Amino acid sequence: xxxxxxxxxxxMISLDEMEALLESIVEKFPQEIFKELNxxxxxxxxxxxxxxxxxxxxxxxxxxxxxQGRYITIYYGSFKRIYGHLDEEKLKERLTEVLKxxxxxxxxxxxxxRGLEVEDEKFINDYLRRNQ
Numbered sequence: 212x213x214x215x216x217x218x219x220x221x222x223m224i225s226l227d228e229m230e231a232l233l234e235s236i237v238e239k240f241p242q243e244i245f246k247e248l249n250x251x252x253x254x255x256x257x258x259x260x261x262x263x264x265x266x267x268x269x270x271x272x273x274x275x276x277x278x279q280g281r282y283i284t285i286y287y288g289s290f291k292r293i294y295g296h297l298d299e300e301k302l303k304e305r306l307t308e309v310l311k312x313x314x315x316x317x318x319x320x321x322x323x324x325r326g327l328e329v330e331d332e333k334f335i336n337d338y339l340r341r342n343q
Contacts, residue, residue: 223295224302226287230254232299233285236307244314247321250274250282252310258288263335266342268293271309273316281320283313 224232233254261267268289275281285306294305315327 223291224299226254226256229287229290229306232303232306233310236303236310240310240314244318247281248283248317249280252283252285254285254287256287258292259286261335263339267335267338270305271313273313273320275317275320281317283310283317285309285313 233252237252259269259272261269269286270289270293271283271285273281273283290302290306294302297305312327319325319327
């Protein structure tokens with residue numbers, strides 16, 4: 212059970228509370244999907260912009276290769292900026308969606324697939340076309 216302190220309306224949960232929420236979500240995921248995710252899941256306090264525009268924020272990323280191996284990064288600052296107004300239940304839903312998205316990247320990477328990468332690229336290209 213995750214206990215989150217009572218907050219003022221519109222106030223985002225703290226980084227520590229977000230970490231506890233993240234852990235409670237991850238506990239419910241099947242252990243098989245963690246195969247070769249040797250770097251685990253990292254929650255950073257950062258607000259991360261997409262390189263192509265300041266109006267696009269990165270909520271999470273999947274990393275493969277390099278000295279840290281395979282791992283998932285979640286950006287608390289991005290969640291705070293975009294979803295800071297949500298109650299804990301809705302925030303948990305958004306965090307779960309992002310984790311599932313990043314785990315899909317992980318599983319596709321293990322299988323040698325790139326379907327979600329292609330889909331993400333298409334989303335960004337469509338966004339750019341609409342907002343030029």
